[in-house]
Amino acid sequence: MSVNIKIVGTGLIGTSIGLALARKGITAQLADQSASNLKLAIDYGAGAAASEAVDVVVVCVPPDLTATVVIQELAANPNAIVTDVASVKSAIRHEVDTSAEDPSRYIGSHPMAGREAGGPKGARADLFFARPWVITPGSESSQEQITQLRQLALEMDALPIVLSPQEHDASVALVSHLPQLISSALAGRLLAAEAADLSLTGQGLRDTTRIAASDPAMWLQILQQNANHIAPLLAELKADIDALTDAFQDINGAGSLSQIHRLLTAGNDGVAKVPGKHGGKYLEYKTVTALIDDSPGALASLLTFIGEKGINLEDIQLEHSPGAPIGLVELQVLPQLEADLISQLTENGWRLA
């Protein structure tokens, strides 16, 4: 990509974009209201301080400042495309269309990636790897502008998806905003819990409440901007919870068990539609599962062998029963290395699961 890129806001997302570009040999120009955040991002290697004219501006500031900063950057960079990374697109599109002098140079983006650890310190060059990067053109956006943003997403190893702002907002209401609200509501119920209750906590509770730890101030901005899409989904869920509550109040009443069974079955069918870590349509690491003996040296010799073959592992998971005679090792590699890893292992006497 032979364009000059400016990143405004060097938090988690902005710094991660800078790191991802740096990896491809592109030095982004960085700007941030906070001098210390900016210095930290530059120290991490995410880019240099902003100094010259740019072709693309990526606004990575909190949701309720995004439209204002986009409008400022459009005015300050009269030849640049301006995009942003906010989680709701229609409201910003509307504000820019209403108030900017040349709104045709704004195209929204939403990289679907994040971490619980915020700020430049949490940034990672591979934050966007294999993640959807939604591009939301307006009615005046040109094909060339869309192509340029696709290019940017691909530089991040992300998967570009083009949707209208409305389509995007309707989708995230269902797959992101509703789960956030439900997780928060469920976790809120734990306020009344006693220590004895929580000593029985299992993985189910941990998983269902994990995202309840998200930042309320940021989420309030997101949820407010997308209220019109969230409201009908929440009303439907409320109807389900109402029916369920009635069924449990009168568990032996006619239809109560079938009501509950229907909900559990619908849950089965619904979760089956969720693309899994290794499913779905987008790029992921590939997993090769090998069997090893349960001895201290077994895993090391497997990894020594793989290292000697020059194959870099992206991740490893051990499925290991202490005392069991064998262990399973899930080896994750870039998709293009999968076939090589499999043939190297099988041709050299390693067992695959």
Added chain:
Amino acid sequence: MSVNIKIVGTGLIGTSIGLALARKGITAQLADQSASNLKLAIDYGAGAAASEAVDVVVVCVPPDLTATVVIQELAANPNAIVTDVASVKSAIRHEVDTSAEDPSRYIGSHPMAGREAGGPKGARADLFFARPWVITPGSESSQEQITQLRQLALEMDALPIVLSPQEHDASVALVSHLPQLISSALAGRLLAAEAADLSLTGQGLRDTTRIAASDPAMWLQILQQNANHIAPLLAELKADIDALTDAFQDINGAGSLSQIHRLLTAGNDGVAKVPGKHGGKYLEYKTVTALIDDSPGALASLLTFIGEKGINLEDIQLEHSPGAPIGLVELQVLPQLEADLISQLTENGWRLA
């Protein structure tokens, strides 16, 4: 433990108990209605076919058969303690107290462990490692009986916790049954989703809906048996969802944003009470985090070194940014090995995070 143990029902839990005992040199006697399940469990090394008099019977059959089989086993083994592993305790206690000839020999158990993969094939010797194993004595249970069950739980490397059947059922209603219902309800809402919506799926949706894949038939039995504890919790959650729905229907109305903010903040506070993987009060693997270069051989030499020192790793996680100059390796070991691992690594030039 110098007692004869019989396991009735060689599904996931029963077979795992047999494997855990086998690891300690104890051969359990196994029984199952299904000859193929029984043979599979014996093949896996979970025990031998039942043949002689026993001291402890562990009933590991589906929830709605549990009381009946407990009563049968009490009659068939007139000198044995009989326990079970069902997820709800009061209803079974009541049925046994009402119908068994000698209910004083029954003490309930609930090992808080499971996997999505059911049946003997999913069994693991370490399924109960560091997990709560709740023991629910009745009013006639003796201290000696409780001690014997504690001993059994400790043989599984589980953490025994003694609660009354009612205390147990109230706790699991909150930390297990309510999350199950909410996860199912949320996942059920995805039935109406289109492919475009689900292409934006992130980890939040995956986590909140994972347990919605649970078996509806088994859960219906569990939920029915614990309806009296679930009903009031569900009613409270329903009130939260009602208020939230009203707020989103009129997002600019007085108090709407503060209502939503209150719920998000309560969620933060609630999830903070959940014991984490490395928090909480019960036994877990210890994690030592080492830094390595991002080169194909770096991880292998770390693991070769650890293997040469005779330290067995239970699990490994890589935090690895492709192209970044360093990677983080989380090494998990049994608690008693942590200090040795740390000193071996630091004394030999490895960097710890």
